[in-house]
Amino acid sequence: MEKSGKCSVCGKEKRLIGRRMCCACYHRERRRGKLGARPQESFIVPVDFTPMAFLLEELQKRAGAELREIGPQILWELNKNMGAGLGT
Numbered sequence: 001m002e003k004s005g006k007c008s009v010c011g012k013e014k015r016l017i018g019r020r021m022c023c024a025c026y027h028r029e030r031r032r033g034k035l036g037a038r039p040q041e042s043f044i045v046p047v048d049f050t051p052m053a054f055l056l057e058e059l060q061k062r063a064g065a066e067l068r069e070i071g072p073q074i075l076w077e078l079n080k081n082m083g084a085g086l087g088t
């Protein structure tokens with residue numbers, strides 16, 4: 001994977017080696033432990049609600065009633081329904 005582009009960290013036009021980072025930045029980030037086995041991004045799931053759009057509408061309604069953001073509302077509903085982890 002040898003391609004040039006703008007490094008997402010230092011913004012310089014360089015050869016990128018991974019995760020849109022140049023060699024220097026990639027290794028620096030790696031040393032900092034940001035590229036570990038379980039990066040934080042792996043806990044973020046983009047969900048397409050199109051097949052069940054009614055679910056998102058209901059979630060938005062509930063989030064509005066509880067004055068929550070939609071994200072935490074989804075977590076709260078899941079936690080409640082799965083009966084695992086934190087109590088409600």
Ligand SMILES: [Zn+2]
Nearest residue numbers: 007010022025
């Ligand atoms: Zn860089």
